[in-house]
Amino acid sequence: xxxxxxxxxxxLLTYVVVLPPVTAHHAGVMFEEEAxxxxxxxxKEFQYTNPHSWLLVxxxxxxxxxxxxxxxxxxxxxxxxxxxxxxDLIPGTxxxxxxxxxxxxxxxxxxxxxxxxxxxxxxxxxx
Amino acid sequence: xxxxxxxxxxxxxxxVATLGAAQEQVGSAGQWQRMLELGEAHExxxxxxxxxxxxxxxxxxxxxxxxLPDWSGLWTHTGSAALGLFWSSPDGTRPxxxxxxxxxxxxxxxxxxxxxxxxxxLSQCGPPGFPRWLIIPFLxxxxxxxxxxxxxxxxxxxxxxxxxxxRDHPPEVERYPLYYGDSIxxxxxxxxxxxxxxxxxxxxxxxxxxxxxxxxTVEIWENIDGDTIRAQAWLYDPTxxxxxxxxxREYARVSNEDTSLRMRYWHCGENENNTVFQTEEGSTxxxxxxxxxxxxx
Numbered sequence: 001x002x003x004x005x006x007x008x009x010x011x012l013l014t015y016v017v018v019l020p021p022v023t024a025h026h027a028g029v030m031f032e033e034e035a036x037x038x039x040x041x042x043x044k045e046f047q048y049t050n051p052h053s054w055l056l057v058x059x060x061x062x063x064x065x066x067x068x069x070x071x072x073x074x075x076x077x078x079x080x081x082x083x084x085x086x087x088d089l090i091p092g093t094x095x096x097x098x099x100x101x102x103x104x105x106x107x108x109x110x111x112x113x114x115x116x117x118x119x120x121x122x123x124x125x126x127x
Numbered sequence: 128x129x130x131x132x133x134x135x136x137x138x139x140x141x142x143v144a145t146l147g148a149a150q151e152q153v154g155s156a157g158q159w160q161r162m163l164e165l166g167e168a169h170e171x172x173x174x175x176x177x178x179x180x181x182x183x184x185x186x187x188x189x190x191x192x193x194x195l196p197d198w199s200g201l202w203t204h205t206g207s208a209a210l211g212l213f214w215s216s217p218d219g220t221r222p223x224x225x226x227x228x229x230x231x232x233x234x235x236x237x238x239x240x241x242x243x244x245x246x247x248x249l250s251q252c253g254p255p256g257f258p259r260w261l262i263i264p265f266l267x268x269x270x271x272x273x274x275x276x277x278x279x280x281x282x283x284x285x286x287x288x289x290x291x292x293x294r295d296h297p298p299e300v301e302r303y304p305l306y307y308g309d310s311i312x313x314x315x316x317x318x319x320x321x322x323x324x325x326x327x328x329x330x331x332x333x334x335x336x337x338x339x340x341x342x343x344t345v346e347i348w349e350n351i352d353g354d355t356i357r358a359q360a361w362l363y364d365p366t367x368x369x370x371x372x373x374x375x376r377e378y379a380r381v382s383n384e385d386t387s388l389r390m391r392y393w394h395c396g397e398n399e400n401n402t403v404f405q406t407e408e409g410s411t412x413x414x415x416x417x418x419x420x421x422x423x424x
Binding site: 027028029030044045047049050051052053054056068070072074075076077078080081102104106107108 | 393
Protein backbone atom coordinates (compact mmCIF):
# COMPACT_ATOMS: atom_id res chain seq x y z
CA UNK A 1 0.00 0.00 0.00
CA UNK A 2 2.87 2.35 0.85
CA UNK A 3 4.48 1.67 -2.51
CA UNK A 4 1.19 2.28 -4.29
CA UNK A 5 0.69 5.58 -2.48
CA UNK A 6 4.23 6.57 -3.32
CA UNK A 7 3.61 5.85 -6.98
CA UNK A 8 0.38 7.79 -6.88
CA UNK A 9 2.19 10.71 -5.29
CA UNK A 10 4.89 10.57 -7.91
CA UNK A 11 2.25 10.48 -10.62
CA LEU A 12 0.49 13.46 -9.12
CA LEU A 13 3.75 15.34 -8.83
CA THR A 14 4.57 14.63 -12.46
CA TYR A 15 1.14 15.74 -13.45
CA VAL A 16 1.35 19.00 -11.52
CA VAL A 17 4.91 19.94 -12.40
CA VAL A 18 5.36 18.63 -15.92
CA LEU A 19 1.90 18.50 -17.42
CA PRO A 20 -0.12 21.45 -16.21
CA PRO A 21 -3.76 21.23 -17.20
CA VAL A 22 -5.21 23.81 -19.51
CA THR A 23 -8.72 24.77 -20.38
CA ALA A 24 -9.52 23.85 -23.88
CA HIS A 25 -11.32 23.55 -27.11
CA HIS A 26 -9.90 20.11 -27.56
CA ALA A 27 -9.39 17.32 -30.01
CA GLY A 28 -11.63 14.27 -29.73
CA VAL A 29 -9.02 11.55 -29.38
CA MET A 30 -10.12 10.79 -25.84
CA PHE A 31 -13.27 9.20 -27.22
CA GLU A 32 -13.54 5.86 -28.96
CA GLU A 33 -15.08 6.79 -32.29
CA GLU A 34 -15.55 3.16 -33.30
CA ALA A 35 -17.69 2.34 -30.26
CA UNK A 36 -21.08 3.58 -29.13
CA UNK A 37 -22.90 3.17 -25.84
CA UNK A 38 -26.57 3.79 -25.12
CA UNK A 39 -27.84 4.48 -21.63
CA UNK A 40 -31.15 5.40 -20.03
CA UNK A 41 -31.21 8.00 -17.33
CA UNK A 42 -32.42 11.29 -15.96
CA UNK A 43 -30.96 14.68 -16.87
CA LYS A 44 -29.09 16.11 -13.92
CA GLU A 45 -27.81 19.29 -15.56
CA PHE A 46 -27.32 20.74 -19.03
CA GLN A 47 -24.09 22.73 -19.01
CA TYR A 48 -24.71 24.89 -22.08
CA THR A 49 -21.22 26.38 -22.36
CA ASN A 50 -18.49 27.36 -24.80
CA PRO A 51 -16.45 25.88 -26.24
CA HIS A 52 -18.07 22.55 -25.32
CA SER A 53 -21.36 21.72 -23.68
CA TRP A 54 -22.00 18.83 -21.30
CA LEU A 55 -25.28 17.04 -20.68
CA LEU A 56 -25.03 15.33 -17.29
CA VAL A 57 -27.27 12.28 -16.92
CA UNK A 58 -27.82 10.19 -13.79
CA UNK A 59 -27.86 6.51 -14.70
CA UNK A 60 -29.03 3.88 -12.22
CA UNK A 61 -27.10 0.61 -12.38
CA UNK A 62 -28.45 -2.88 -11.86
CA UNK A 63 -27.25 -2.72 -8.27
CA UNK A 64 -29.27 0.43 -7.69
CA UNK A 65 -26.29 2.75 -7.54
CA UNK A 66 -26.41 6.01 -9.50
CA UNK A 67 -23.54 7.14 -11.69
CA UNK A 68 -23.45 10.58 -13.27
CA UNK A 69 -22.42 10.36 -16.92
CA UNK A 70 -21.23 13.34 -18.92
CA UNK A 71 -22.09 13.63 -22.61
CA UNK A 72 -19.97 16.18 -24.46
CA UNK A 73 -21.10 18.26 -27.43
CA UNK A 74 -20.18 21.48 -29.19
CA UNK A 75 -21.05 24.89 -27.81
CA UNK A 76 -24.45 26.60 -27.72
CA UNK A 77 -24.44 28.09 -31.23
CA UNK A 78 -23.84 24.70 -32.84
CA UNK A 79 -26.45 23.05 -30.64
CA UNK A 80 -28.99 25.76 -31.44
CA UNK A 81 -28.40 25.28 -35.16
CA UNK A 82 -29.16 21.59 -34.63
CA UNK A 83 -32.36 22.37 -32.78
CA UNK A 84 -31.11 21.66 -29.26
CA UNK A 85 -31.93 24.45 -26.83
CA UNK A 86 -31.01 24.61 -23.19
CA UNK A 87 -34.68 24.34 -22.21
CA ASP A 88 -35.17 21.12 -24.16
CA LEU A 89 -33.42 18.95 -21.59
CA ILE A 90 -34.17 20.35 -18.19
CA PRO A 91 -33.20 18.51 -14.99
CA GLY A 92 -35.49 15.58 -14.35
CA THR A 93 -36.10 14.82 -18.03
CA UNK A 94 -35.85 11.11 -18.84
CA UNK A 95 -33.64 10.35 -21.85
CA UNK A 96 -32.16 7.47 -23.76
CA UNK A 97 -28.77 8.78 -24.74
CA UNK A 98 -25.93 7.52 -26.95
CA UNK A 99 -22.33 8.48 -27.51
CA UNK A 100 -18.77 7.41 -28.21
CA UNK A 101 -17.34 6.39 -24.81
CA UNK A 102 -14.07 7.50 -23.26
CA UNK A 103 -11.15 5.24 -24.07
CA UNK A 104 -10.06 5.21 -20.42
CA UNK A 105 -13.38 3.94 -19.11
CA UNK A 106 -14.51 7.02 -17.24
CA UNK A 107 -18.27 7.71 -17.34
CA UNK A 108 -18.26 10.19 -20.21
CA UNK A 109 -18.90 10.10 -23.94
CA UNK A 110 -19.02 12.22 -27.06
CA UNK A 111 -22.76 12.74 -27.34
CA UNK A 112 -24.26 11.54 -30.63
CA UNK A 113 -27.98 11.11 -30.00
CA UNK A 114 -30.65 11.50 -27.33
CA UNK A 115 -34.29 10.52 -27.31
CA UNK A 116 -36.44 12.38 -24.82
CA UNK A 117 -39.23 10.45 -23.09
CA UNK A 118 -41.79 12.15 -25.36
CA UNK A 119 -40.00 10.72 -28.42
CA UNK A 120 -38.22 13.86 -29.59
CA UNK A 121 -34.81 13.02 -31.02
CA UNK A 122 -31.74 15.26 -30.59
CA UNK A 123 -28.68 14.86 -32.81
CA UNK A 124 -25.94 17.19 -31.55
CA UNK A 125 -23.45 16.08 -34.21
CA UNK A 126 -25.95 16.10 -37.04
CA UNK A 127 -27.40 13.16 -38.96
CA UNK B 128 -14.16 41.82 -66.64
CA UNK B 129 -13.24 41.79 -62.94
CA UNK B 130 -9.81 42.86 -61.86
CA UNK B 131 -8.79 39.39 -60.77
CA UNK B 132 -9.72 37.96 -64.16
CA UNK B 133 -7.65 40.66 -65.81
CA UNK B 134 -4.69 39.58 -63.73
CA UNK B 135 -5.19 35.97 -64.68
CA UNK B 136 -5.24 36.88 -68.34
CA UNK B 137 -2.03 38.86 -67.88
CA UNK B 138 -0.32 35.91 -66.25
CA UNK B 139 -1.51 33.50 -68.88
CA UNK B 140 -0.42 35.71 -71.75
CA UNK B 141 3.06 34.21 -71.55
CA UNK B 142 1.82 30.69 -71.10
CA VAL B 143 -0.56 30.34 -74.02
CA ALA B 144 1.33 27.49 -75.62
CA THR B 145 1.12 25.25 -72.61
CA LEU B 146 -2.01 26.47 -70.92
CA GLY B 147 -4.27 27.18 -73.86
CA ALA B 148 -6.45 24.24 -72.99
CA ALA B 149 -6.61 25.32 -69.36
CA GLN B 150 -7.98 28.72 -70.36
CA GLU B 151 -10.89 27.02 -72.04
CA GLN B 152 -11.49 24.64 -69.19
CA VAL B 153 -14.71 25.20 -67.34
CA GLY B 154 -15.06 24.12 -63.74
CA SER B 155 -13.59 24.71 -60.35
CA ALA B 156 -10.45 22.63 -60.91
CA GLY B 157 -9.42 24.68 -63.94
CA GLN B 158 -10.16 27.95 -62.23
CA TRP B 159 -8.31 26.78 -59.14
CA GLN B 160 -5.22 25.96 -61.19
CA ARG B 161 -5.30 29.39 -62.82
CA MET B 162 -5.41 31.05 -59.44
CA LEU B 163 -2.49 28.90 -58.27
CA GLU B 164 -0.53 30.04 -61.31
CA LEU B 165 -1.45 33.65 -60.62
CA GLY B 166 0.23 33.34 -57.23
CA GLU B 167 3.27 31.63 -58.71
CA ALA B 168 3.70 34.54 -61.13
CA HIS B 169 4.66 36.73 -58.19
CA GLU B 170 7.64 35.99 -56.00
CA UNK B 171 6.17 37.69 -52.96
CA UNK B 172 2.69 38.37 -51.64
CA UNK B 173 3.37 42.08 -51.71
CA UNK B 174 4.03 41.81 -55.45
CA UNK B 175 0.69 40.12 -56.13
CA UNK B 176 -1.09 42.65 -53.92
CA UNK B 177 0.54 45.57 -55.69
CA UNK B 178 -0.33 44.16 -59.12
CA UNK B 179 -3.98 43.75 -58.11
CA UNK B 180 -4.01 47.27 -56.70
CA UNK B 181 -2.56 48.81 -59.85
CA UNK B 182 -5.13 47.04 -62.02
CA UNK B 183 -7.96 48.11 -59.74
CA UNK B 184 -7.10 51.82 -60.05
CA UNK B 185 -8.01 52.37 -56.42
CA UNK B 186 -9.26 55.88 -55.67
CA UNK B 187 -7.35 57.97 -53.13
CA UNK B 188 -10.30 58.14 -50.75
CA UNK B 189 -12.03 55.09 -49.25
CA UNK B 190 -15.21 53.94 -50.95
CA UNK B 191 -18.42 55.51 -49.66
CA UNK B 192 -20.50 53.39 -47.29
CA UNK B 193 -23.34 53.02 -49.80
CA UNK B 194 -20.92 51.66 -52.39
CA LEU B 195 -19.86 48.77 -50.18
CA PRO B 196 -21.51 45.35 -50.04
CA ASP B 197 -23.84 44.31 -47.25
CA TRP B 198 -22.23 41.35 -45.51
CA SER B 199 -24.43 41.52 -42.43
CA GLY B 200 -25.81 38.37 -40.84
CA LEU B 201 -24.22 35.22 -39.49
CA TRP B 202 -21.95 33.05 -41.61
CA THR B 203 -20.09 29.80 -41.24
CA HIS B 204 -17.30 27.99 -43.04
CA THR B 205 -18.77 25.35 -45.35
CA GLY B 206 -15.77 23.14 -46.01
CA SER B 207 -13.98 20.56 -43.95
CA ALA B 208 -11.42 21.82 -41.50
CA ALA B 209 -10.05 18.30 -41.19
CA LEU B 210 -8.29 18.55 -44.53
CA GLY B 211 -6.58 21.72 -43.44
CA LEU B 212 -5.35 24.41 -45.78
CA PHE B 213 -3.14 22.20 -47.93
CA TRP B 214 -4.94 18.96 -48.78
CA SER B 215 -8.22 20.11 -50.29
CA SER B 216 -7.50 21.29 -53.84
CA PRO B 217 -10.25 20.29 -56.29
CA ASP B 218 -7.92 18.36 -58.59
CA GLY B 219 -5.71 16.72 -55.97
CA THR B 220 -2.77 19.07 -56.49
CA ARG B 221 -0.51 19.14 -53.46
CA PRO B 222 1.72 22.00 -52.34
CA UNK B 223 5.37 21.88 -53.26
CA UNK B 224 6.88 21.78 -49.80
CA UNK B 225 10.41 22.61 -48.75
CA UNK B 226 12.39 19.96 -46.90
CA UNK B 227 11.29 21.61 -43.67
CA UNK B 228 7.66 21.53 -44.72
CA UNK B 229 7.96 17.92 -45.85
CA UNK B 230 9.40 16.86 -42.50
CA UNK B 231 6.50 18.59 -40.73
CA UNK B 232 3.98 16.87 -42.97
CA UNK B 233 5.54 13.46 -42.35
CA UNK B 234 5.52 14.02 -38.62
CA UNK B 235 1.83 14.92 -38.82
CA UNK B 236 1.10 11.71 -40.71
CA UNK B 237 3.00 9.72 -38.07
CA UNK B 238 1.07 11.34 -35.22
CA UNK B 239 -2.27 10.80 -36.93
CA UNK B 240 -1.46 7.13 -37.53
CA UNK B 241 -0.56 6.76 -33.86
CA UNK B 242 -3.78 8.41 -32.72
CA UNK B 243 -1.85 11.25 -31.09
CA UNK B 244 -3.57 14.58 -31.35
CA UNK B 245 -3.00 17.78 -29.43
CA UNK B 246 -3.90 21.23 -30.68
CA UNK B 247 -1.10 23.60 -29.76
CA UNK B 248 -3.33 26.59 -30.32
CA LEU B 249 -6.88 25.69 -29.35
CA SER B 250 -6.13 23.14 -26.63
CA GLN B 251 -4.79 26.07 -24.63
CA CYS B 252 -7.62 28.22 -25.95
CA GLY B 253 -5.16 30.47 -27.66
CA PRO B 254 -6.02 32.10 -30.98
CA PRO B 255 -6.15 29.77 -33.98
CA GLY B 256 -4.11 32.40 -35.81
CA PHE B 257 -4.11 33.31 -39.46
CA PRO B 258 -4.33 31.80 -42.09
CA ARG B 259 -5.74 28.85 -40.10
CA TRP B 260 -8.55 31.26 -39.26
CA LEU B 261 -9.89 30.68 -42.79
CA ILE B 262 -10.96 27.10 -41.95
CA ILE B 263 -12.08 27.22 -38.33
CA PRO B 264 -15.73 26.27 -37.70
CA PHE B 265 -18.63 27.97 -35.93
CA LEU B 266 -20.18 31.40 -36.43
CA UNK B 267 -18.70 34.47 -38.09
CA UNK B 268 -19.75 38.07 -38.61
CA UNK B 269 -18.29 40.46 -41.18
CA UNK B 270 -18.61 44.17 -40.45
CA UNK B 271 -17.95 46.39 -43.46
CA UNK B 272 -17.18 50.08 -43.14
CA UNK B 273 -15.38 52.41 -45.54
CA UNK B 274 -12.24 52.75 -43.42
CA UNK B 275 -12.11 49.23 -41.93
CA UNK B 276 -13.64 45.81 -42.36
CA UNK B 277 -13.79 43.49 -39.34
CA UNK B 278 -13.72 39.78 -40.07
CA UNK B 279 -14.79 38.15 -36.82
CA UNK B 280 -15.22 34.62 -35.60
CA UNK B 281 -16.94 33.13 -32.58
CA UNK B 282 -13.96 30.87 -31.92
CA UNK B 283 -11.97 32.46 -29.10
CA UNK B 284 -13.71 35.80 -29.84
CA UNK B 285 -11.25 36.76 -32.56
CA UNK B 286 -11.35 39.81 -34.82
CA UNK B 287 -9.29 40.48 -37.93
CA UNK B 288 -9.16 44.20 -38.72
CA UNK B 289 -8.57 45.08 -42.34
CA UNK B 290 -7.67 48.75 -42.81
CA UNK B 291 -9.05 50.17 -46.05
CA UNK B 292 -8.44 53.85 -45.37
CA UNK B 293 -5.32 53.95 -47.51
CA ARG B 294 -2.76 53.37 -44.76
CA ASP B 295 0.24 51.15 -45.37
CA HIS B 296 1.70 48.47 -43.10
CA PRO B 297 3.90 49.72 -40.25
CA PRO B 298 7.50 50.33 -41.30
CA GLU B 299 9.64 47.21 -41.09
CA VAL B 300 11.52 48.39 -38.01
CA GLU B 301 8.23 48.60 -36.10
CA ARG B 302 6.89 45.18 -37.05
CA TYR B 303 6.51 42.28 -34.61
CA PRO B 304 4.71 38.92 -34.86
CA LEU B 305 0.95 38.93 -34.43
CA TYR B 306 -1.59 36.09 -34.24
CA TYR B 307 -3.65 37.57 -37.08
CA GLY B 308 -0.96 39.76 -38.58
CA ASP B 309 -1.40 43.28 -39.91
CA SER B 310 -3.95 43.55 -42.71
CA ILE B 311 -4.44 46.38 -45.17
CA UNK B 312 -6.79 46.31 -48.13
CA UNK B 313 -8.78 48.09 -50.79
CA UNK B 314 -12.11 47.69 -52.50
CA UNK B 315 -12.15 46.73 -56.16
CA UNK B 316 -15.84 47.13 -56.82
CA UNK B 317 -17.50 44.57 -54.56
CA UNK B 318 -14.28 42.64 -53.96
CA UNK B 319 -12.17 43.26 -50.87
CA UNK B 320 -8.48 42.69 -51.57
CA UNK B 321 -6.29 42.15 -48.48
CA UNK B 322 -2.56 41.91 -47.82
CA UNK B 323 -1.46 40.47 -44.48
CA UNK B 324 2.02 40.36 -42.98
CA UNK B 325 3.53 40.39 -39.47
CA UNK B 326 2.24 36.87 -38.87
CA UNK B 327 3.40 34.73 -35.97
CA UNK B 328 5.17 31.38 -36.35
CA UNK B 329 2.45 28.96 -35.41
CA UNK B 330 0.96 25.53 -36.04
CA UNK B 331 -1.62 25.76 -38.83
CA UNK B 332 -3.89 22.99 -37.54
CA UNK B 333 -3.75 19.67 -35.74
CA UNK B 334 -0.80 17.53 -36.84
CA UNK B 335 0.02 19.73 -39.80
CA UNK B 336 2.56 22.33 -40.87
CA UNK B 337 3.93 25.22 -38.82
CA UNK B 338 3.97 28.54 -40.61
CA UNK B 339 6.99 30.78 -40.11
CA UNK B 340 7.19 34.51 -39.51
CA UNK B 341 7.84 34.79 -43.25
CA UNK B 342 4.23 33.89 -43.99
CA UNK B 343 2.40 36.61 -45.94
CA THR B 344 -0.94 36.34 -47.68
CA VAL B 345 -3.16 38.00 -50.24
CA GLU B 346 -6.92 37.48 -50.13
CA ILE B 347 -9.88 38.45 -52.29
CA TRP B 348 -13.26 38.38 -50.55
CA GLU B 349 -16.56 38.62 -52.41
CA ASN B 350 -20.22 37.75 -51.91
CA ILE B 351 -20.77 35.56 -54.95
CA ASP B 352 -24.49 34.76 -54.80
CA GLY B 353 -26.06 36.67 -51.93
CA ASP B 354 -25.75 33.79 -49.47
CA THR B 355 -22.14 32.76 -50.02
CA ILE B 356 -19.01 34.78 -49.33
CA ARG B 357 -15.93 33.38 -51.01
CA ALA B 358 -12.37 33.97 -49.85
CA GLN B 359 -9.55 33.37 -52.30
CA ALA B 360 -6.20 33.31 -50.55
CA TRP B 361 -2.59 33.02 -51.67
CA LEU B 362 -0.14 31.84 -49.01
CA TYR B 363 3.54 32.76 -49.30
CA ASP B 364 5.95 31.21 -46.80
CA PRO B 365 9.35 30.27 -48.21
CA THR B 366 10.23 28.34 -45.06
CA UNK B 367 7.63 25.65 -45.77
CA UNK B 368 6.52 26.30 -49.38
CA UNK B 369 8.70 26.20 -52.49
CA UNK B 370 5.94 28.02 -54.36
CA UNK B 371 2.99 30.00 -53.07
CA UNK B 372 -0.15 28.00 -52.38
CA UNK B 373 -3.73 28.89 -53.29
CA UNK B 374 -6.73 28.27 -51.05
CA UNK B 375 -10.37 28.90 -51.82
CA ARG B 376 -12.91 28.85 -48.99
CA GLU B 377 -16.59 29.66 -48.75
CA TYR B 378 -18.77 30.91 -45.91
CA ALA B 379 -22.52 30.30 -46.08
CA ARG B 380 -25.18 32.52 -44.61
CA VAL B 381 -26.62 30.85 -41.50
CA SER B 382 -30.39 30.62 -41.29
CA ASN B 383 -31.64 32.68 -38.37
CA GLU B 384 -35.24 33.54 -39.14
CA ASP B 385 -36.29 33.86 -35.51
CA THR B 386 -33.10 35.88 -34.73
CA SER B 387 -32.42 33.72 -31.69
CA LEU B 388 -28.98 32.67 -32.89
CA ARG B 389 -26.26 35.07 -31.75
CA MET B 390 -22.51 35.19 -31.38
CA ARG B 391 -21.65 34.56 -27.72
CA TYR B 392 -18.51 35.12 -25.72
CA TRP B 393 -16.05 32.23 -25.34
CA HIS B 394 -14.28 31.74 -22.04
CA CYS B 395 -12.61 28.38 -21.96
CA GLY B 396 -12.41 28.40 -18.19
CA GLU B 397 -16.19 28.62 -17.90
CA ASN B 398 -16.69 24.87 -17.60
CA GLU B 399 -14.06 22.85 -15.73
CA ASN B 400 -15.20 19.70 -17.50
CA ASN B 401 -13.45 20.99 -20.61
CA THR B 402 -10.04 21.10 -18.94
CA VAL B 403 -7.45 18.96 -20.72
CA PHE B 404 -3.72 18.41 -20.58
CA GLN B 405 -1.09 17.10 -22.96
CA THR B 406 -0.14 13.52 -22.14
CA GLU B 407 3.44 12.33 -21.98
CA GLU B 408 3.09 10.79 -25.44
CA GLY B 409 1.82 14.14 -26.74
CA SER B 410 -1.89 13.55 -27.04
CA THR B 411 -4.93 15.12 -25.37
CA UNK B 412 -6.64 13.93 -22.20
CA UNK B 413 -9.22 15.32 -19.79
CA UNK B 414 -8.33 16.04 -16.21
CA UNK B 415 -10.80 14.88 -13.56
CA UNK B 416 -14.40 15.68 -14.40
CA UNK B 417 -16.25 17.67 -11.79
CA UNK B 418 -19.40 15.62 -12.30
CA UNK B 419 -17.80 12.38 -11.12
CA UNK B 420 -16.74 11.33 -7.67
CA UNK B 421 -20.14 11.08 -6.08
CA UNK B 422 -20.96 7.58 -7.32
CA UNK B 423 -22.36 4.97 -5.01
CA UNK B 424 -25.24 7.17 -4.01
